[in-house]
Amino acid sequence: MKIDGFDLLLASDGTFKLDGGAMFGIVPKPVWEKYFRADERNKITLGTNVLVIKSGKNTALVDLGMGDKFDKKLEGIYEIDRTKTLLQDLSEKDIEREAVTHIFITHGHLDHTGWATTYSHDKIVPTFPNAKYYMQEDTLKEIREPNQKTKPNYNYLNFENLDDHIELLNGDEEVFPGVELIKSGGHTKGHQVVTLRVGNKTFIYFGDLIPTSAHIKPAYVMAYDLYPMDTFSKKKEILEKAFEGEWTLFFEHDPATPSAQLVDIESYTLKKVTV
Numbered sequence: 398m399k400i401d402g403f404d405l406l407l408a409s410d411g412t413f414k415l416d417g418g419a420m421f422g423i424v425p426k427p428v429w430e431k432y433f434r435a436d437e438r439n440k441i442t443l444g445t446n447v448l449v450i451k452s453g454k455n456t457a458l459v460d461l462g463m464g465d466k467f468d469k470k471l472e473g474i475y476e477i478d479r480t481k482t483l484l485q486d487l488s489e490k491d492i493e494r495e496a497v498t499h500i501f502i503t504h505g506h507l508d509h510t511g512w513a514t515t516y517s518h519d520k521i522v523p524t525f526p527n528a529k530y531y532m533q534e535d536t537l538k539e540i541r542e543p544n545q546k547t548k549p550n551y552n553y554l555n556f557e558n559l560d561d562h563i564e565l566l567n568g569d570e571e572v573f574p575g576v577e578l579i580k581s582g583g584h585t586k587g588h589q590v591v592t593l594r595v596g597n598k599t600f601i602y603f604g605d606l607i608p609t610s611a612h613i614k615p616a617y618v619m620a621y622d623l624y625p626m627d628t629f630s631k632k633k634e635i636l637e638k639a640f641e642g643e644w645t646l647f648f649e650h651d652p653a654t655p656s657a658q659l660v661d662i663e664s665y666t667l668k669k670v671t672v
């Protein structure tokens with residue numbers, strides 16, 4: 398979608414699978430199964446929708462899919478399925494790696510940071526050599542100081558040799574005109590969402606604050622969330638504004654409905670929209 402000097406599009410790094418129960422926390426299976434069909438091992442298929450924001454000299458990517466640094470064990474767990482990688486998809490959309498100027502990392506989990514780095518002649522290097530990678534200070538802390546609960550959610554190779562490219566934020570910040578990173582917490586302490594304001598239109602990319610359209614109700618919080626009550630209250634607060642302002646909402650992990658608009662705040666009814 399082209400709008401007032403901005404070009405917005407979605408790219409993808411394919412799909413992967415996670416346990417349906419963990420994805421929906423306290424929501425009973427008969428309810429979530431209306432949205433996601435579980436396989437024989439109770440896993441559901443999730444997308445890796447990457448938002449691309451182009452404006453003048455700036456090309457920003459929001460989150461980075463699963464990447465290429467998986468061993469056999471992780472591959473078995475996540476069952477990554479793709480006909481093309483994020484890099485191939487970007488290339489088909491005429492976005493070369495060297496042209497990317499900004500990477501916005503919602504949080505450090507491995508399904509959001511896969512292509513932060515890649516292999517080049519057996520060495521790990523930043524995938525986007527000219528980009529600054531923006532994340533919250535708390536996110537870097539969570540990556541560097543994991544505990545037994547949080548450690549399995551990270552792949553440390555995604556951050557190897559990346560230090561010189563990382564820009565740390567502490568709270569909300571407008572990175573370039575119209576584009577703001579907003580620290581939301583909830584899913585992780587350092588989790589941030591991305592908003593784009595163009596004219597009277599607002600777009601928001603939720604990361605794991607609202608991973609799919611089926612998680613739109615504030616109480617539908619993932620079991621993965623470290624601070625579920627913060628997720629609940631932040632969702633409520635943002636969705637009230639999103640309804641009033643008729644924002645376009647992006648869902649990172651929704652393979653069928655990557656973008657939608659909230660048309661009823663009582664029932665949390667969504668209308669699918671395309672960008």
Ligand SMILES: [Zn+2]
Pocket residue numbers: 504506584605
């Ligand atoms: Zn996550």
